[in-house]
Amino acid sequence: MSGYGFLKKVLNAFVQIILPYKLIGREKVQGGACVIVGNHYRIWDIVHMACVTRDRVHFIAKQELFKNKFIGYLCKVVEAIPVSRDGTDAKAVMAALRYLKNGEKIAMFPEGTRNKTKDVDLLPLKSGAALFAIRAKVPVYPVMCLHKTRLFRRTKIIVGDAIDFSEYYDRRMTAEDYAAAEEVIRARMLSTRSDYLAAQEEAGARKKAEKRKRKENR
Numbered sequence: 001m002s003g004y005g006f007l008k009k010v011l012n013a014f015v016q017i018i019l020p021y022k023l024i025g026r027e028k029v030q031g032g033a034c035v036i037v038g039n040h041y042r043i044w045d046i047v048h049m050a051c052v053t054r055d056r057v058h059f060i061a062k063q064e065l066f067k068n069k070f071i072g073y074l075c076k077v078v079e080a081i082p083v084s085r086d087g088t089d090a091k092a093v094m095a096a097l098r099y100l101k102n103g104e105k106i107a108m109f110p111e112g113t114r115n116k117t118k119d120v121d122l123l124p125l126k127s128g129a130a131l132f133a134i135r136a137k138v139p140v141y142p143v144m145c146l147h148k149t150r151l152f153r154r155t156k157i158i159v160g161d162a163i164d165f166s167e168y169y170d171r172r173m174t175a176e177d178y179a180a181a182e183e184v185i186r187a188r189m190l191s192t193r194s195d196y197l198a199a200q201e202e203a204g205a206r207k208k209a210e211k212r213k214r215k216e217n218r
Contacts, residue, residue, distance in 0.1 A: 002056075003077050004056050004077060004078055004079075007074065007078065008047075008050050008051070011044075011047050011050075012047050012050075012051055015044050015047045018151060018152065019042070019044055019150070019151065019152075019155075020152065020153070020154040020155075021048060021145075021149060021154060021155050021156065021157050022154060022155075022156050022157065023048065023051060023052065023157045023159070024156055024157065024158050024159065024196075025158055025159035025160070026051070026052045026053070026159055028141065028159050028160070028161060028162065029052045029053045029141050029159060030139075030162075031055065032103050032138075033099075033100045033101070033102075033104055033105060033136060033138040034100075034105050034133075034138050034139050034140065034141055034162075035100070035105075035106055035107070035108070035129050035132050035133045035136075035138060035139070035140045035141070036049050036053075036057065036105060036106070036107040036108075036141050036143055037107070037108055037109070037110050037129050037140060037141070037142055037143070037185060037189065038109055038142065038143040038144060038145070038189075039109070039111065039115060039121075039122055039144055039189065039193075040109035040111050040113070040114050040115055041114060041115055041145055041148040041149060042114065042148070043114075044149070045109070045145065045149075046059055046107075048143060048145065048157045049107040049143055050078075050107070052141070052143055052159055053105060055104070055105050056078075056079070056104060056105070057078070057107045058078070058080065058081055058096070058099050058104060058105065058107070059075075059078060059081070059106070059107050059108070060080070060081045060083050060092065060096060060106060060107070060108040060128070061075055061080040061081065061082060061083070062083065062084075063082045063083065063084055065080075065082075066080075066082050081095045081096055081106070093128075093131070093132075096132050097132065097135055097136055100132060100136035100138055101136055106132065108128060108129060110125040110126055110128065110129050110182075110185065111123040111124070111125060111126070112125075112126040121190060121193065122186065122189060122190055125186050127178060127179075127182055129182065129185055130165065130178055130181035130182045130184070130185055131178055133163070133165050133181075134165050134168045134169065134178075134181065137166070137169050139162035139163060139164055139165075140162065140163040140165070140185060140188075141159060141160065141162055141163070142159070142160035142163070142185070142188050142189040142192045143157060143158070143159050143160070144157070144158050144160065144189060144192045144193045145157055146158060146193060146196070156196075158192055158193065158196045159192075160188060160189070160191075160192030161188075161192075163184060163185060163188050165181055165184075168181060
């Protein structure tokens with residue numbers, strides 16, 4: 001087993017004990033290159049992202065994380081891509097595109113930081129995910145925590161359908177085009193969460209109706 005595979009297995013076992021989660025829809029993530037995006041509550045969210053696929057996932061991480069001895073070591077093992085806070089790191093862009101064009105996967109938290117608010121589902125997104133997907137001609141998969149993970153309480157992680165940006169391939173892109181594509185990603189991230197919650201609510205209402213009907217027919 002590779003260092004990456006071993007580390008993923010150990011971290012996932014640890015997270016499943018203290019911050020248990022159920023991953024729903026991981027079969028949607030196909031083989032080959034793609035960009036995986038997710039909402040961000042805790043540093044351990046990287047485990048959810050890594051576990052949607054058996055393939056290696058290269059995370060885009062803030063440069064500051066590499067300065068911490070332990071986290072920096074983990075970043076090197078998983079071959080994370082360091083990026084500056086302002087997101088204008090050309091080396092990071094080239095590294096991400098190189099991995100994608102080699103058929104590998106990258107993952108990022110487009111909010112840019114952890115969401116510490118209590119009533120905002122998703123912070124404004126930083127640019128990047130759409131650019132990577134369009135330039136490398138790969139799909140984007142949203143991975144959404146339904147709720148902030150809590151100690152010893154299971155939460156659900158939902159994998160959404162692939163976002164296809166093929167309409168943008170091989171065309172001259174403007175800043176406005178990339179901004180519009182980022183809005184598509186944001187909307188799909190939010191709808192992945194809200195659609196699942198709505199479906200669960202509908203299923204619950206249907207079960208109650210069926211139960212009530214059975215009682216009436218007795």
